[in-house]
Each structure stands twice: as C-alpha cells, then as structure tokens.
Amino acid sequence: MIRPPRFARLMLVATALALFATPAPAFADQIRDDEWHLTALRIPEAQGLSQGEGIIVAVADTGVEDKRPELAGAVLPGQGFGEGNDGDGRSDRIGHGTAMAALIAGRGLPNGDGVLGVAPKSMILPLKAITNENGLGAPATIAAGVEWAIDQGARVICIAAATDEDDHLRQTIERALRSDVVVVAGAGNRPAATSVAFPARLPGVLAVGGTDSSGAHADIAATGPEVLVAAPAVKVMSVGLGDKYRLGTGTSDATAIVAGVAALVRARFPDLSAAEVVHRITATATDKGRPGRDDEYGFGIVNPVAALTAQLPSTPPPPPETTEPPRPEADDDIAEWAAGAGAVLVGVLALVVVRRRLRG
Numbered sequence: 589m590i591r592p593p594r595f596a597r598l599m600l601v602a603t604a605l606a607l608f609a610t611p612a613p614a615f616a617d618q619i620r621d622d623e624w625h626l627t628a629l630r631i632p633e634a635q636g637l638s639q640g641e642g643i644i645v646a647v648a649d650t651g652v653e654d655k656r657p658e659l660a661g662a663v664l665p666g667q668g669f670g671e672g673n674d675g676d677g678r679s680d681r682i683g684h685g686t687a688m689a690a691l692i693a694g695r696g697l698p699n700g701d702g703v704l705g706v707a708p709k710s711m712i713l714p715l716k717a718i719t720n721e722n723g724l725g726a727p728a729t730i731a732a733g734v735e736w737a738i739d740q741g742a743r744v745i746c747i748a749a750a751t752d753e754d755d756h757l758r759q760t761i762e763r764a765l766r767s768d769v770v771v772v773a774g775a776g777n778r779p780a781a782t783s784v785a786f787p788a789r790l791p792g793v794l795a796v797g798g799t800d801s802s803g804a805h806a807d808i809a810a811t812g813p814e815v816l817v818a819a820p821a822v823k824v825m826s827v828g829l830g831d832k833y834r835l836g837t838g839t840s841d842a843t844a845i846v847a848g849v850a851a852l853v854r855a856r857f858p859d860l861s862a863a864e865v866v867h868r869i870t871a872t873a874t875d876k877g878r879p880g881r882d883d884e885y886g887f888g889i890v891n892p893v894a895a896l897t898a899q900l901p902s903t904p905p906p907p908p909e910t911t912e913p914p915r916p917e918a919d920d921d922i923a924e925w926a927a928g929a930g931a932v933l934v935g936v937l938a939l940v941v942v943r944r945r946l947r948g
Contacts, residue, residue: 641709758790773785
C-alpha cells in the first residue's frame with residue numbers, strides 16, 4: 589500500500605477488538621436472543637416480505653471469513669487491495685469485516701440459532717481494503733475496492749469506516765452513485781468524531797447514526813446535518829474471530845444493519861434507483877427526537893417493514909442543502925477508524941456467566 593508523507597490513514601480497532609472468550613457452540617443457543625436489534629426493528633416481519641434475494645452487498649473492510657457457519661454460502665470471491673491484502677478477500681485476521689457481513693447476510697445455524705443477518709439471502713462481496721498486518725488502511729485502498737465493486741455488479745456498498753477527506757475516494761463514491769449503487773456509511777464515533785465523518789458526509793451517501801436498545805440516541809454516535817437515519821449501535825451481537833461472538837458498540841454496526849435494509853428494499857423493488865431506495869428508507873423511518881429531521885436521528889430510526897410496504901411517490905425530493913463547517917486536518921499518521929465509524933467493541937465477556945437477554 590502506497591502511503592505518501594501526509595496521506596491520512598485509517599486506524600482499525602485491532603487493538604480494541606474484544607471477543608467472547610468462550611467458543612461459539614456453548615452459547616449459540618443464546619445468540620439469537622441477544623440480537624435485540626432483530627426484535628426492535630421487526631426484522632422477522634420484514635423478512636417475510638424480502639430477504640435480499642439476488643442483491644450483492646460489497647463490504648469494504650478487513651475481509652470476510654467465509655468459514656463461519658453463519659456465512660456458509662453467503663460470501664462471493666472478492667478482492668484484496670493494498671499491501672498485505674492479496675487474495676480474494678475471504679479471510680479476516682481482525683474480525684471486523686466478518687462481523688459486519690454477518691449483520692448484513694448472516695444465515696444463522698441449522699438449529700435456528702446463531703447470528704441472523706438483516707438480509708440473509710443477499711450475497712456478500714468482500715473488499716479487503718484495510719490491511720490486517722498492521723491494522724492500517726488508506727482511502728486509496730477503499731477507493732480501489734469501491735471501483736472494483738461497481739464493476740462486479742454490487743447494488744449496495746457498506747463502508748463501516750471513516751477517514752480523512754480524499755478527492756479520489758470522493759470521486760469514486762460519486763461514480764458509484766452515478767452507477768446506481770446505494771452507498772451506506774457510518775456517521776462516526778465520539779469523542780474523536782466531532783461531526784459527521786468522511787465519506788458519510790458526502791451528498792448522496794446514506795449516512796447512519798446510532799441508537800441504543802431503548803431507541804435513544806447512542807452517546808457514541810456522531811451527529812450533524814448529514815445524518816439521514818439511525819439504527820442500533822450499542823451492544824449489537826454478531827460473530828467474532830474463529831468460533832466466537834462479540835458485542836459491538838459504534839456506528840459500524842448501525843451501518844451494516846442499514847446496508848442490510850437497503851438490500852431488502854432493492855430485492856423487493858428491483859426497478860427503484862439507488863436514490864429512490866435511499867428516499868424510501870429515509871421517508872419511512874420512525875421519527876425520533878425533534879419532529880422531522882434532526883442531527884441525531886436524521887429522519888428517524890430505520891423501519892424495514894415500512895420501507896418494504898409504504899406507498900410513496902416514485903421520485904424522491906432533492907436532498908436538502910447543507911453548509912459544511914471547516915474540517916480540522918487529520919494527524920499526519922492516522923485518522924481514527926475505531927473512533928470514526930468503526931465499532932468500539934465492548935470488553936472481553938465470558939458468556940459462561942448468567943447473562944441478561946435483551947428482548948425488544
């Protein structure tokens with residue numbers, strides 16, 4: 589990966605990853621109950637209408653481990669980008685990309701337990717755009733991944749990361765939008781993200797904020813005029829490294845959930861443009877906070893059932909104009925991904941103790 593002297597890079601949560609210390613089989617029967625976001629968003633009802641059939645969702649991240657049982661048959665051959673990211677993207681030494689993929693397209697386990705994604709019949713295209721060897725990536729590698737995903741027919745691109753402003757990445761995302769791709773990105777995580785992160789703040793990108801299990805705004809989620817919707821972002825259950833599971837807190841998880849909703853909508857309404865898909869998701873969101881759009885929730889908490897059933901005008905209104913405040917220049921070496929859109933994973937949890945099950 590080429591890194592010019594002042595080229596901003598992404599810091600992954602490699603050192604912050606905290607995975608359950610007990611192998612999955614001991615707790616697989618509890619995992620589905622702990623996916624509180626499935627109940628909160630009425631995902632089972634939504635899946636009675638659409639499961640993302642035929643939709644390719646590209647995940648620009650740390651790769652996706654296709655050997656996870658919940659992802660069996662759900663991961664297409666992808667591509668690695670940048671130094672140390674050779675291969676087809678179907679490996680992940682950090683675990684973040686695999687967790688995001690399972691939130692989108694996890695198929696659960698044969699016994700009905702394990703992690704179930706929002707769009708379990710969608711297909712994941714792994715873009716290994718963030719190097720596992722040193723936990724660093726660059727906008728150039730993400731841009732290369734996005735370009736490749738466009739050419740491979742991705743209908744949704746999930747970018748659960750944040751980085752410095754970069755002209756090439758901006759132009760690549762603009763190309764994706766022109767190519768009728770829904771681009772979903774996280775608003776960013778406090779305290780490092782004091783405003784909506786790049787690339788989520790770009791016009792046309794579906795920028796995602798975060799909520800907790802009560803529906804309140806998640807303190808960790810960045811706010812700003814570019815936020816369009818919010819989704820669960822606190823203690824979100826997904827797969828971890830190896831055969832473990834993990835709870836994630838951050839707008840990464842919310843981003844993956846909304847990317848799954850976009851796949852549901854694209855499968856149910858195949859003739860809608862990317863802009864119309866985004867409009868359908870924002871127009872049907874459940875309003876929270878101040879009436880109408882606000883900087884914490886955007887247009888509200890994503891509502892998959894409404895997005896799949898509401899009668900809406902076919903043409904979305906033009907996006908509101910926003911005045912973007914000056915952005916401070918990032919550190920010469922890194923722009924934090926963990927404190928940007930990356931999930932801040934809660935400390936190591938041993939699930940052998942009695943655990944409170946989160947129920948909607």
